Amino acid sequence: MFNEPHPDEVRIITKRFGLPNSASIDTYLAHEGYVAFMKAAEMTPEAIIEELKVSSLRGRGGAGFPTGLKWSFIPRDNPKPKYVVVNADESEPGTCKDRLLIENDPHQLIEGCLIAARTIGCKLGYIYIRGEYRYLIDIMDKALAEAYAHGYLGKNIKGTGIDFDLYTHSGAGAYECGEESALLESLEGKRGVPRIRPPFPAVSGLYASPTVLNNVETFCSVPAILRMGGQAYADLGTPKNGGTRMLCVSGHVNRPGVYEIPLGFSMQKMIYDVCGGIRGGKKLKAVIPGGSSSPVLKADECDFPMDYDNYARMKTMAGSGGMMVMDEDTDIVKVALRTMRFYAHESCGWCIPCREGTTWLRKILTRMDEGTGRRADIDLIHELAKNMLGRTFCPLGDAAAMPTIGFVEKFREEFEARLRETVVPVTSPDQLIAIG
Amino acid sequence: MTFTPETEQKLQAIWSRYPAGRKRSAVIPMLMYAQDETGQVTQEMIAEVAKRCEVTPLQVEEVVGYYSMLNKQKMGKHHVQVCTNIACLLMGGEELWHHTTKRLGIGHKQVTADGLISLEEVECAGACSWAPCVVDGYEYHHHMTIEKLDQLLDSIENKVQ
Numbered sequence: 315m316f317n318e319p320h321p322d323e324v325r326i327i328t329k330r331f332g333l334p335n336s337a338s339i340d341t342y343l344a345h346e347g348y349v350a351f352m353k354a355a356e357m358t359p360e361a362i363i364e365e366l367k368v369s370s371l372r373g374r375g376g377a378g379f380p381t382g383l384k385w386s387f388i389p390r391d392n393p394k395p396k397y398v399v400v401n402a403d404e405s406e407p408g409t410c411k412d413r414l415l416i417e418n419d420p421h422q423l424i425e426g427c428l429i430a431a432r433t434i435g436c437k438l439g440y441i442y443i444r445g446e447y448r449y450l451i452d453i454m455d456k457a458l459a460e461a462y463a464h465g466y467l468g469k470n471i472k473g474t475g476i477d478f479d480l481y482t483h484s485g486a487g488a489y490e491c492g493e494e495s496a497l498l499e500s501l502e503g504k505r506g507v508p509r510i511r512p513p514f515p516a517v518s519g520l521y522a523s524p525t526v527l528n529n530v531e532t533f534c535s536v537p538a539i540l541r542m543g544g545q546a547y548a549d550l551g552t553p554k555n556g557g558t559r560m561l562c563v564s565g566h567v568n569r570p571g572v573y574e575i576p577l578g579f580s581m582q583k584m585i586y587d588v589c590g591g592i593r594g595g596k597k598l599k600a601v602i603p604g605g606s607s608s609p610v611l612k613a614d615e616c617d618f619p620m621d622y623d624n625y626a627r628m629k630t631m632a633g634s635g636g637m638m639v640m641d642e643d644t645d646i647v648k649v650a651l652r653t654m655r656f657y658a659h660e661s662c663g664w665c666i667p668c669r670e671g672t673t674w675l676r677k678i679l680t681r682m683d684e685g686t687g688r689r690a691d692i693d694l695i696h697e698l699a700k701n702m703l704g705r706t707f708c709p710l711g712d713a714a715a716m717p718t719i720g721f722v723e724k725f726r727e728e729f730e731a732r733l734r735e736t737v738v739p740v741t742s743p744d745q746l747i748a749i750g
Numbered sequence: 751m752t753f754t755p756e757t758e759q760k761l762q763a764i765w766s767r768y769p770a771g772r773k774r775s776a777v778i779p780m781l782m783y784a785q786d787e788t789g790q791v792t793q794e795m796i797a798e799v800a801k802r803c804e805v806t807p808l809q810v811e812e813v814v815g816y817y818s819m820l821n822k823q824k825m826g827k828h829h830v831q832v833c834t835n836i837a838c839l840l841m842g843g844e845e846l847w848h849h850t851t852k853r854l855g856i857g858h859k860q861v862t863a864d865g866l867i868s869l870e871e872v873e874c875a876g877a878c879s880w881a882p883c884v885v886d887g888y889e890y891h892h893h894m895t896i897e898k899l900d901q902l903l904d905s906i907e908n909k910v911q
């Protein structure tokens with residue numbers, strides 16, 4: 315399933331992909347497995363955090379927060395138990411990388427968790443895997459059992475005096491649970507609604523205790539950083555944007571796939587060299603660069619070095635690395651509607667601007683798409699979305715609003731063209747409601 | 751409520767993962783595995799999970815109402831999920847969805863009369879680079895076409911006869 319590697323890739327966390335039995339502990343141990351943990355056991359927590367800070371590793375789940383800094387927020391004098399939680403609730407549309415990391419190299423993730431546990435002095439951790447990924451839960455459970463059997467989990471791991479237990483935890487289908495505070499609620503057996511912050515999970519996370527919570531890919535990058543040294547890892551990327559990351563390319567390219575590339579890699583090269591250009595010799599129209607929450611880029615904006623800061627300069631975001639490429643025939647109104655149908659379905663209903671905003675935007679976009687929209691609707695979409703920004707507990711409201719604003723601002727002419735098209739006869743009650 | 755020995759073993763393993771006094775954490779995974787056996791979440795199951803996890807049935811009920819993979823309605827033996835989210839939409843996911851509803855004569859979250867297949871239009875299943883994708887139960891089918899989808903449905907229908 316994993317695509318053919320490309321020579322421009324820099325394979326750090328995917329280097330074991332493709333080895334025979336790459337998910338087994340024997341293969342892992344034969345290829346520098348658990349070396350970084352043994353090294354970490356000799357290091358002080360401060361030294362590990364310093365190494366992560368030097369590496370300038372930033373969270374790979376979406377927000378891009380510096381990992382070393384996040385881990386340093388854990389109050390180590392707090393008498394409460396501490397927890398490590400892995401966010402494997404990969405559900406941002408466009409993203410399919412954590413899946414490969416667990417499927418092909420689950421021990422790398424276990425080692426990343428072990429290093430986190432050693433750093434913060436924690437004895438228990440959970441890997442929260444989305445319910446749809448049942449086969450990955452099975453793979454992970456098998457890897458965990460192997461790690462226990464080989465003494466890399468449990469009591470007094472390899473004579474280091476470190477105790478650590480790690481388990482999988484199944485989700486049950488909710489995009490919202492990929493948001494850190496909602497994930498913690500869900501892990502506690504409740505509805506996945508977000509918590510107000512502060513306090514952040516580092517201070518009050520799982521069971522109101524200090525918790526390190528990171529994305530799968532972030533944890534998977536940690537062993538490599540300790541092995542090669544923070545500076546060497548940082549040097550792979552650009553300043554403040556260390557290392558490599560996995561980019562999931564989908565849509566209208568000749569070679570869609572998941573590729574590990576250094577930060578700062580050119581988007582132009584990514585589309586035309588690594589992914590073989592637009593299929594059928596068509597022209598590029600637009601790219602959604604980092605999952606459905608990131609504002610769209612027009613074809614002429616798709617030439618910049620892809621690191622967190624440059625995405626921000628382009629007024630979009632690196633997000634989760636889900637890059638969706640659209641050719642000239644793509645119907646932007648349809649894409650905008652499908653995006654909003656997703657957010658309206660997944661809004662947990664906790665914050666009113668998000669619950670009502672996504673629902674109304676879905677209704678208005680539905681009538682736009684069906685050709686029964688009104689001229690004022692275009693500005694209404696824009697205004698409604700703008701009013702959602704920054705008014706919710708968690709980023710889902712923003713995640714729904716930002717791409718919508720992007721679609722309307724950058725492709726206004728397509729929305730206007732839709733107004734000029736013939737009005738279709740009303741055929742369903744849904745449509746009547748949409749017309750209002 | 752009693753489960754098959756395999757499910758029972760799984761439920762107990764899940765239960766044991768959480769610290770004393772924190773058994774509520776087991777509610778969602780336990781419901782997921784229990785539902786796999788019965789094809790739906792029943793009142794009896796809700797009461798059983800509530801008892802084991804030391805919470806009220808209402809606390810389990812509110813969880814069932816929230817998560818899209820927990821179904822109170824009986825689903826088919828094969829739960830066929832067609833993704834139509836952006837990456838799949840770009841690659842023809844919508845055509846697959848319309849084809850499936852036509853062929854089976856059922857819509858979103860409906861079950862065929864013989865109870866064999868239930869259908870759901872799902873949000874991103876995490877197979878974007880291998881779109882479009884269809885999931886049968888927990889089994890992923892990538893790079894789907896109408897022909898491949900028909901073959902899948904044929905094999906499901908033939909397995910039963």
